[in-house]
Amino acid sequence: MMKKIFIAGILFLVFSGILIAQDIIFPELQGYRKIMNYPVYYPDNLWDHINGAADGYLALGFVDLNVVEYKKGKNVIKLEIYRHSDHTMAFGIYASERSSSYRFLNLGAQGYITGGVINFFTGNFYVKIRTHSNKSKVLQSAESLAVRVAMMLGGDTEMPSILHQFPDEGRKPNEETYINESVLGHRFLNKAFKASYSVGNDNFDIFLMKFNDPEETFTTAEKYLESAGLEPVQTDNGKFVFADGYNGTIFLAWNRDMVVIISGLAKDQSDIADKYTSGILE
DSSP: OHHHHHHHHHHHHHHTTOOOGGGOOOOOOTTOEEEOOOOOBOTTTTHHHHGGGHHHHHTTTEEEEEEEEEEETTEEEEEEEEEESSHHHHHHHHHHTOOTTSEEEOSTTEEEEETTEEEEEETTEEEEEEESOOOHHHHHHHHHHHHHHHHHHOSOOSOOGGGGGSOSTTBOTTOOEEEOSOGGGOTTOOSEEEEEEEETTEEEEEEEEEOSSHHHHHHHHHHHHHHTTOOOOOOSOEEEEEEETTTEEEEEEEOSSEEEEEESSOGGGHHHHHHHHHHHHO
C-alpha cells in the first residue's frame, strides 16, 4: 500500500507539471566521460555553488540547478542547467549576464559564445557551458554539447513576445532585460521589460509593464504618480511627466493593459517621449 502511495505521489508531481530535479538527463559527448559528483542545488543551498551571485538567480524564480563535468584527459567541459519558474524568468537571468558584444548563436531562444563560454536559454532553463581550454577541438565539442542540450530541453524557443512592442528606431541590439522586482528602485514597480536607446546624442531607457486588466494598470500608474506628489483621476489611459527623486525626469504613459516608463530624457524632450509612447500604446 505504501509503495502504491509513493508511486502515485510521483505521478502527481509529474502530471501536475511540477518537475523534479532528477528529470535532467545529461547527454553523452563522444570521447568524454561524465563526472556527476555534484549535488542538485536548490534555493536554500545555491550559495554553496555560486556564492553572492545567488541573489540574482533567486530574484528571478530559481528552482534548481544540475551540474555535470565532461572530462577527456586534462580537458574539462562544465555544464550547468538552471531551472527557473517560467520562460520570462529564464530570459531575465540570461539577459542579465549577456553583453551585446558577444557572438550570438541560434541556440534555444537565444544564445551566445565568448571564449570558452556558451550560454543560452530555452523554455524555463538557463544553460551555461564553459571550458578553460582554448583548443579548437575542445571548443567544437562544447558547441556540440550545447546543441544537444538545447534539443534535449526543448521548451519555448522564442524570445518573450513583449519585446516586439519596443520600437526599433534607436534601440540598442541585444540589451533588453527583465526586472522582476523594484523597477527603478521602487518597491511598487515590478515585472518590467527594459530596452535601451540611443538617438542622436540622447541615451534613454524604456520600460514596459503589461497587466491583466485596466484596474491593475491604473493602480500601478497611480502609485508612481502619488510617490511624486501627483493625484491622477482614474482613467484607462494617460500621459504625465514628473521628477523622480531617484531617477530624474520620468515620462509615464499607460493604456488599458500596459504602462510605459521612459527615463533618461530631459523635461523639454517630450516630443521624443511622445513619439515612442504613442508608437507603443497606439
